[in-house]
Amino acid sequence: MASSRTRPNMSLIAARLDVSVATVSNALAGKGRVSPDLAARIRAMANDLCYVPGMAGRALRTGRSYVLGLVLPDIANPLFPQIAQAIESSAAEAGYGVLIADSRNNVSTQTEVIGRLLERGVDGVVIVLRRGTRVADVGTPVAVIDSPSTPGNTVSADHWQGGQLVMDHLIGLGHRKILIIGNNPDSIVQNDRIGGMKSRLSNGAESEVIWVEKVEARHGPGCPLGLADYYRAGFTACSAVSDLTALRALTEILGAGISVPENMSVTGFDDLVWSPVVRPSLTTVRMDMATIARIAVEALTLAIERRAAGDDLPKGPVKAPPHHKESVPMSLVIRQSSARAMTTQRTNNGGYSK
Amino acid sequence: MASSRTRPNMSLIAARLDVSVATVSNALAGKGRVSPDLAARIRAMANDLCYVPGMAGRALRTGRSYVLGLVLPDIANPLFPQIAQAIESSAAEAGYGVLIADSRNNVSTQTEVIGRLLERGVDGVVIVLRRGTRVADVGTPVAVIDSPSTPGNTVSADHWQGGQLVMDHLIGLGHRKILIIGNNPDSIVQNDRIGGMKSRLSNGAESEVIWVEKVEARHGPGCPLGLADYYRAGFTACSAVSDLTALRALTEILGAGISVPENMSVTGFDDLVWSPVVRPSLTTVRMDMATIARIAVEALTLAIERRAAGDDLPKGPVKAPPHHKESVPMSLVIRQSSARAMTTQRTNNGGYSK
DNA sequence: CTGAAAGCGCTTACAG
DNA sequence: CTGAAAGCGCTTACAG
Numbered sequence: 079m080a081s082s083r084t085r086p087n088m089s090l091i092a093a094r095l096d097v098s099v100a101t102v103s104n105a106l107a108g109k110g111r112v113s114p115d116l117a118a119r120i121r122a123m124a125n126d127l128c129y130v131p132g133m134a135g136r137a138l139r140t141g142r143s144y145v146l147g148l149v150l151p152d153i154a155n156p157l158f159p160q161i162a163q164a165i166e167s168s169a170a171e172a173g174y175g176v177l178i179a180d181s182r183n184n185v186s187t188q189t190e191v192i193g194r195l196l197e198r199g200v201d202g203v204v205i206v207l208r209r210g211t212r213v214a215d216v217g218t219p220v221a222v223i224d225s226p227s228t229p230g231n232t233v234s235a236d237h238w239q240g241g242q243l244v245m246d247h248l249i250g251l252g253h254r255k256i257l258i259i260g261n262n263p264d265s266i267v268q269n270d271r272i273g274g275m276k277s278r279l280s281n282g283a284e285s286e287v288i289w290v291e292k293v294e295a296r297h298g299p300g301c302p303l304g305l306a307d308y309y310r311a312g313f314t315a316c317s318a319v320s321d322l323t324a325l326r327a328l329t330e331i332l333g334a335g336i337s338v339p340e341n342m343s344v345t346g347f348d349d350l351v352w353s354p355v356v357r358p359s360l361t362t363v364r365m366d367m368a369t370i371a372r373i374a375v376e377a378l379t380l381a382i383e384r385r386a387a388g389d390d391l392p393k394g395p396v397k398a399p400p401h402h403k404e405s406v407p408m409s410l411v412i413r414q415s416s417a418r419a420m421t422t423q424r425t426n427n428g429g430y431s432k
Numbered sequence: 433m434a435s436s437r438t439r440p441n442m443s444l445i446a447a448r449l450d451v452s453v454a455t456v457s458n459a460l461a462g463k464g465r466v467s468p469d470l471a472a473r474i475r476a477m478a479n480d481l482c483y484v485p486g487m488a489g490r491a492l493r494t495g496r497s498y499v500l501g502l503v504l505p506d507i508a509n510p511l512f513p514q515i516a517q518a519i520e521s522s523a524a525e526a527g528y529g530v531l532i533a534d535s536r537n538n539v540s541t542q543t544e545v546i547g548r549l550l551e552r553g554v555d556g557v558v559i560v561l562r563r564g565t566r567v568a569d570v571g572t573p574v575a576v577i578d579s580p581s582t583p584g585n586t587v588s589a590d591h592w593q594g595g596q597l598v599m600d601h602l603i604g605l606g607h608r609k610i611l612i613i614g615n616n617p618d619s620i621v622q623n624d625r626i627g628g629m630k631s632r633l634s635n636g637a638e639s640e641v642i643w644v645e646k647v648e649a650r651h652g653p654g655c656p657l658g659l660a661d662y663y664r665a666g667f668t669a670c671s672a673v674s675d676l677t678a679l680r681a682l683t684e685i686l687g688a689g690i691s692v693p694e695n696m697s698v699t700g701f702d703d704l705v706w707s708p709v710v711r712p713s714l715t716t717v718r719m720d721m722a723t724i725a726r727i728a729v730e731a732l733t734l735a736i737e738r739r740a741a742g743d744d745l746p747k748g749p750v751k752a753p754p755h756h757k758e759s760v761p762m763s764l765v766i767r768q769s770s771a772r773a774m775t776t777q778r779t780n781n782g783g784y785s786k
Numbered sequence: 787c788t789g790a791a792a793g794c795g796c797t798t799a800c801a802g
Numbered sequence: 803c804t805g806a807a808a809g810c811g812c813t814t815a816c817a818g
Contacts, residue, residue, distance in 0.1 A: 135795025489811025
């Protein structure tokens with residue numbers, strides 16, 4: 079009677095079929111050491127009993143939990159959904175679950191949450207870094223997602239190339255005075271993107287960079303960025319390092335009565351969820367998160383296998399350099415759209431003309 | 433030599449101190465069955481050896497993993513960061529880890545991912561529901577976060593009261609013709625919010641409801657909502673059921689040369705990450721996610737304790753009804769701001785006046 | 787206050 | 803092809 083309350087295990091299956099648990103284990107694992115028809119009967123019985131393998135036992139025995147930790151600097155970051163979804167999906171495909179942890183942009187918290195993940199027995203950790211922090215060596219395989227300019231092993235989008243993409247687009251549309259809007263001058267990612275943009279100025283095009291945090295430090299949080307002044311000074315495009323910044327620019331420009339894209343083009347970065355929703359929808363650059371996640375998870379599972387196989391101590395001469403970098407191209411997303419060619423006569427009053 | 437490669441366990445501590453593992457276990461668990469100084473020596477040794485308890489062993493023995501599953505309908509949903517952060521934080525406080533899963537807005541996928549979570553041995557599951565789906569009975573405690581109008585046990589924000597809050601605000605500012613913008617007419621949450629809004633129309637105020645999905649079904653995705661027409665028809669405020677919809681309205685209105693909030697007020701819902709970033713920043717309504725998460729996690733841990741204690745079968749007469757509902761008040765976030773009083777003379781050209 | 791022993795569910799050599 | 807046995811790291815009655 080009470081047996082219906084408790085989850086079935088291998089012993090139950092074995093008892094019902096009068097075989098040994100070892101055979102059940104082998105049959106269910108598909109190791110092929112079991113005769114086909116016995117294996118079939120075992121699988122059928124497992125199915126009848128709604129058997130689900132107990133991971134705790136397996137983990138204890140094999141020393142592997144098939145769980146990965148995902149450490150994020152700030153879960154509230156708008157890019158997080160893309161990252162989490164991609165990692166979860168890649169991990170699930172590789173047979174791993176994903177335990178999340180929020181390091182709250184804080185190095186000591188980061189150490190602490192990694193500790194908690196290790197307690198929980200994760201086999202490896204994916205860490206998303208911010209603002210040039212480094213991660214101390216933990217006793218488990220680690221994959222880092224950040225900028226390629228970050229020291230150490232990393233997988234990341236090619237932010238520099240993404241910057242080139244967007245600048246090529248703007249130059250191709252005929253823009254020659256382009257305002258680059260950054261947010262935080264300390265961000266490696268943002269500097270990479272801006273570096274890429276600047277590297278593609280051509281045909282006499284010029285740019286100027288402003289940083290939101292610097293402007294706010296002077297005039298207070300949420301202050302205008304003075305974009306109407308740049309418009310009057312002849313700038314015809316704003317290239318922001320993120321969609322968040324682009325959105326701020328877009329609303330400020332529209333609010334000043336300057337039409338987009340007729341009089342001013344605006345581009346962003348990251349293709350955040352609302353980018354297609356605003357009017358005009360935002361031309362932006364997208365990271366291939368699915369690929370980045372796949373590479374990170376593959377690297378991790380490979381390291382986990384190696385470690386499980388005991389390839390720990392690199393005896394003899396040290397082999398290849400320990401730094402491994404991989405960067406994934408970004409792609410331009412051209413929408414309805416917020417950036418357009420300089421073919422229309424530029425109006426000089428900045429007003430919205432019917 | 434090789435011992436430095438392997439994680440220390442209780443046996444190692446016991447051997448080093450020449451005591452039994454049972455005593456180590458008791459000392460580390462703080463059960464008080466161990467003399468204070470022995471307990472101190474054991475803790476010191478554990479510390480020296482960098483001992484971290486192996487959860488796999490504990491899980492196997494106690495039948496509890498101290499891991500909760502978090503099932504989301506769509507990780508890419510912009511509300512997800514708030515939810516995930518709150519759940520992770522509450523769970524961590526209660527000593528639980530959080531395994532994420534994405535049901536991709538799909539009932540069969542939802543069943544499948546819940547199955548995978550159970551395989552991994554989660555002690556309970558938090559499910560965020562969408563669009564009136566129900567969740568089948570799984571063999572583990574479940575907490576559902578959704579609308580209070582959803583059948584079954586739920587914790588949620590009081591969306592109806594949130595709607596009242598925003599309408600009270602607009603009426604108080606003097607608005608009398610208010611456009612309510614919904615997205616999906618099938619959403620229980622959105623209908624609750626709109627119901628609350630309508631319930632507070634007073635002083636001869638009137639409203640009209642439009643649904644983005646319906647407009648798009650007629651004119652194609654991304655089409656204008658015709659808000660300038662509503663402005664010309666005398667509407668002075670748009671109350672959207674989400675910040676995403678509010679953002680779309682805001683950019684359309686600004687793009688039409690109608691100034692916000694001088695000529696048209698706009699409000700949203702959810703206080704998404706970019707709401708303070710746009711200009712003018714968005715007046716919105718916020719759910720108290722921290723409280724909702726705390727209630728959900730508490731309910732779950734309580735149910736887990738009960739089940740562990742064996743209070744399974746409710747013998748004798750059935751007690752209180754199985755449906756438990758809890759709804760948490762929302763709060764108005766008034767910003768710089770996108771909604772303002774009807775004190776200024778209304779201009780009739782809809783133009784932006786310097 | 788401390789220890790010997792059993793057992794949670796699984797996998798893996800090893801024998802037959 | 804199949805089974806008996808050991809053991810992963812822990813906790814929990816039970817005895818002393």
